[in-house]
Amino acid sequence: MIHHTIDDSTRAPSDWVRILARYREPNTLRSSFELGVSLIPFVTLWVLACWVAQFSYIGALLISALNGCFLLRLFCIQHDCGHGSFFGNRTLSDWIGRGLGIVTLTPYDVWRRTHSIHHSHAGDLDHRGIGDVMTLTTEEYHQRTAFGRFLYRAYRHPLVMFGVGPTYLFFLQNRLPLGLMTQGRKYWISAMGTNLGIACVVTLIIYFGGVQALFLVFLPTTLIAASIGVWLFYVQHQFETTHWEQAPDWQLHEAALHGSSHYDLPPILAWFTANIGIHHVHHLYSRIPFYRLTEVLRDHEELVECSRMTLLQSFKCASLDLWDEKSRRLVSFATARKLAV
Numbered sequence: 001m002i003h004h005t006i007d008d009s010t011r012a013p014s015d016w017v018r019i020l021a022r023y024r025e026p027n028t029l030r031s032s033f034e035l036g037v038s039l040i041p042f043v044t045l046w047v048l049a050c051w052v053a054q055f056s057y058i059g060a061l062l063i064s065a066l067n068g069c070f071l072l073r074l075f076c077i078q079h080d081c082g083h084g085s086f087f088g089n090r091t092l093s094d095w096i097g098r099g100l101g102i103v104t105l106t107p108y109d110v111w112r113r114t115h116s117i118h119h120s121h122a123g124d125l126d127h128r129g130i131g132d133v134m135t136l137t138t139e140e141y142h143q144r145t146a147f148g149r150f151l152y153r154a155y156r157h158p159l160v161m162f163g164v165g166p167t168y169l170f171f172l173q174n175r176l177p178l179g180l181m182t183q184g185r186k187y188w189i190s191a192m193g194t195n196l197g198i199a200c201v202v203t204l205i206i207y208f209g210g211v212q213a214l215f216l217v218f219l220p221t222t223l224i225a226a227s228i229g230v231w232l233f234y235v236q237h238q239f240e241t242t243h244w245e246q247a248p249d250w251q252l253h254e255a256a257l258h259g260s261s262h263y264d265l266p267p268i269l270a271w272f273t274a275n276i277g278i279h280h281v282h283h284l285y286s287r288i289p290f291y292r293l294t295e296v297l298r299d300h301e302e303l304v305e306c307s308r309m310t311l312l313q314s315f316k317c318a319s320l321d322l323w324d325e326k327s328r329r330l331v332s333f334a335t336a337r338k339l340a341v
Contacts (some may be wrong), residue, residue, distance in 0.1 A: 013253035020285035068224030076274035102197035109190035123255030126247035166226035256283035
């Protein structure tokens with residue numbers, strides 16, 4: 001399903017850092033434009049959905065579903081702000097990110113820290129648990145008790161991973177700086193400040209649109225964006241030929257290139273997801289603005305087929321659950337049972 005085509009004997013993964021550095025500079029006008037064409041339609045559709053809710057619940061839900069895509073794009077812009085790649089001015093990027101964090105229900109400084117940990121340790125079997133999708137090896141899974149295996153299977157079930165999970169993550173887990181609660185007041189301020197902002201937004205929604213606006217506009221828009229966002233994060237690293245290593249053998253750039261997918265989406269979906277599918281390039285050099293990632297693929301064709309998968313191919317990833325260290329593949333529970341025999 002996924003092909004690795006780069007010849008490591010001629011170009012090591014770390015070599016790409018120097019090559020990709022030339023794409024790191026953002027364009028202030030372009031960034032402002034991308035923010036505008038995402039934020040203005042989002043607010044407009046939100047207001048329109050609240051108005052339509054007075055006459056048609058179905059109409060409001062349909063508009064909210066579309067608006068979930070714009071909210072997803074705003075989260076991707078917040079993501080670039082967190083990497084300091086959206087505006088050349090880091091302070092401006094941070095405050096744009098904090099503002100967007102209110103509508104995405106994601107405390108910016110907390111997320112930026114956990115996401116930094118993810119980038120620093122993606123694919124490292126000895127550093128799991130913060131900013132990633134929990135993944136066990138086949139050996140770890142078989143060593144668990146029956147109840148422990150049941151809990152892990154429940155966690156990895158698609159209904160939980162892409163349904164219950166996003167709801168819990170964005171509505172509950174993000175309300176507290178979990179994992180960073182003892183690392184300084186900065187993260188508490190970020191979480192509580194975002195919570196206060198969300199409370200103000202919800203109050204305004206109910207005041208102007210009533211409770212129906214909360215349930216027909218705010219919740220559907222957020223849940224759709226959250227579920228798609230979690231799916232994107234999942235397939236970016238949870239594919240059959242992904243890359244995991246024990247700490248002594250783990251290499252940052254090797255994991256970035258071969259442990260992150262090139263999710264080759266149709267143009268309209270690539271636009272709504274701000275090219276985040278070009279994830280292997282992003283992990284190799286996270287300071288590249290999302291709108292310049294396509295330049296990288298255009299100039300370096302050898303990166304196009306590396307860990308590439310299409311939308312249709314990606315659905316298979318939902319059935320992959322465990323990392324098998326012997327075959328060096330992400331496998332399903334059924335395959336893991338056969339390997340254990």
